[in-house]
């Protein structure tokens with residue numbers, strides 16, 4: 001959606017934000033960042049109205065009073081802001097680097113474009129210090145950055161008392177690749193390839209968010225058939241990843257037979273993606289202006305068969321899993337998260353819905369055929385990993401139902417509608433837009449700002465993981481070390497999407 | 501429990517017996533060069549469209565009278581735009597899954613040279629110590645899709661374990677280091693340490709376009725230029741992400757077992773389907 005910039009004052013940001021957020025239900029902070037280092041920029045979402053606001057507060061001396069003190073959901077954003085722009089959130093309770101590690105030179109602020117002035121605040125990236133937990137019998141367990149399995153890197157520092165986790169601190173940023181800057185460096189017509197590689201397991205949602213951001217700048221509305229295929233693609237991605245994550249949970253519980261079945265069935269979901277798009281991950285499929293190509297009639301037929309048989313094969317496996325007493329007792333009560341904390345920290349996605357946070361961007365923000373075709377939000381209340389798994393399973397079937405319905409009812413008439421609309425050579429100058437998409441991990445935001453020439457001057461991506469990484473520290477507290485893998489699987493967060 | 505067991509026993513064998521077959525016709529695959537003549541920079545459609553600048557067209561003529569074209573598969577993310585938009589058919593779609601190569605330069609396709617084929621047998625002399633067993637450590641430095649495909653190559657369908665390949669949890673047990681992602685600054689130290697912790701002999705496999713060249717991330721401020729920016733690499737597997745069969749082929753190549761596969765053409769051309777109109781005018785820029 002298109003946005004106007006509202007200029008505000010940094011000094012009163014906390015109180016302004018407070019009154020804005022409490023004025024109406026369903027308001028939340030989307031993201032906090034900067035354009036070039038001379039301001040703090042806040043994207044605010046009104047989920048009930050499906051609208052957004054963009055606030056910019058100039059920070060001429062590189063610093064402002066941290067918003068984290070009042071709004072804990074912003075703590076990670078402020079750290080990244082400091083990392084990338086050198087803007088210091090004063091009094092931030094735990095100001096530490098996220099993505100710019102000590103390998104980079106001192107005072108290296110990759111996205112800053114205005115000159116950096118030393119204002120005497122603590123703005124030096126020194127060696128990482130983990131929070132130390134003191135007391136008799138407390139010991140530390142460092143894990144990573146390279147993990148034991150086939151997974152992205154990140155460092156976990158556990159402080160434990162016996163087998164109990166007292167505190168878990170995360171250090172991420174190892175896979176920082178400079179995605180946001182790269183998007184502004186390539187010609188904007190090619191930016192979508194970089195945007196979808198922010199996290200290629202979420203390629204479809206990222207590509208969709210990018211496409212919507214560009215299309216709304218250009219006042220372009222793709223035809224219904226395209227919207228329908230984009231929705232099918234987004235749901236296929238969700239189904240494939242939900243299958244993978246449920247399978248991962250089975251592995252960690254020790255039900256390897258079922259897990260192997262799930263990894264086989266995930267193959268069917270990826271084949272469905274390939275039948276529709278040519279790529280198992282929908283790479284280069286959703287593009288600004290439309291989709292790469294309409295599927296042929298035979299591909300649609302194949303897709304229809306695949307989704308029907310996938311549903312049929314999943315049903316008995318997941319019923320067995322959900323009825324298995326050993327599985328239930330392994331998950332019951334583990335990694336319990338309170339709804340109030342989830343709301344306070346702005347958590348999103350499956351795990352937030354598992355503790356009763358009623359938020360699914362498909363119901364609130366237009367993308368694909370949403371909110372029109374949005375399935376009812378799946379909610380649980382207990383907030384443990386059992387609830388999380390149950391939400392995931394129900395969402396999986398809802399996705400498959402929707403895919404089947406859309407393939408069956410949409411008219412994909414490749415002859416009358418072009419799959420892609422030709423785009424002009426330039427984007428409008430000095431404009432901004434954003435897109436909010438429900439990726440399989442939760443709310444994904446892309447924000448785009450153009451300069452006077454119509455080039456992209458700033459591109460910000462907020463992966464759902466950016467909100468949710470804090471969740472893992474909270475949910476493992478007072479759980480056993482052996483429960484950590486399950487909690488981790490239950491959230492299934494992205495390192496690449498967080499680190500960008 | 502009994503129900504579960506009955507269910508599992510009733511499942512049919514999922515594992516495919518045909519190893520590294522061509523991709524299905526619905527897949528996009530990678531580009532290949534054909535003998536059709538390219539008209540030169542007057543067209544340049546492929547080079548202009550390529551998201552990673554993997555293609556160069558120069559007006560110099562080859563012996564057969566075509567303009568010279570070079571495609572670096574090590575930078576290609578398989579978007580399909582070049583072969584879908586090539587008017588002369590010089591670039592075509594290749595559905596082969598046997599794209600991994602031992603040398604970086606073998607990934608650069610040129611139409612003025614006979615294509616360099618991988619050595620028929622092992623790369624390190626006549627005896628490859630990993631021929632029947634390879635324990636691999638996977639280090640991810642990327643976006644996780646490559647990792648998901650490596651995990652998929654171990655699933656019941658592709659079953660890489662049947663070749664004696666095991667994924668291990670420590671570099672101390674590992675013969676091979678499989679690197680995914682572009683190896684930005686943040687992971688360079690960790691990756692080097694992992695390599696140093698491995699006993700010799702050892703091989704390094706760069707899996708995925710990022711790990712080969714940095715892919716879409718190359719030439720940025722994070723020094724994300726691929727694995728061989730940091731380590732000596734023995735096998736390169738292109739694709740973003742590579743499909744499981746492409747990964748299996750790369751690992752078999754590292755083991756010196758690629759010659760055990762059913763012989764197959766190196767390039768499997770797909771007959772062109774309808775050209776897809778591209779949203780962006782190619783003349784701009």
Ligand code: SF4
Pocket residue numbers: 530531546549550551552553554555571575576577578579580581582583
């Ligand atoms: S298929 Fe590869 S070489 Fe061709 S345009 Fe796409 S990225 Fe470039």
Ligand code: SF4
Pocket residue numbers: 197200641642643644645646680681682708709710711715739740741742
């Ligand atoms: S090659 Fe592609 S899929 Fe693999 S890590 Fe890089 S961007 Fe991700």
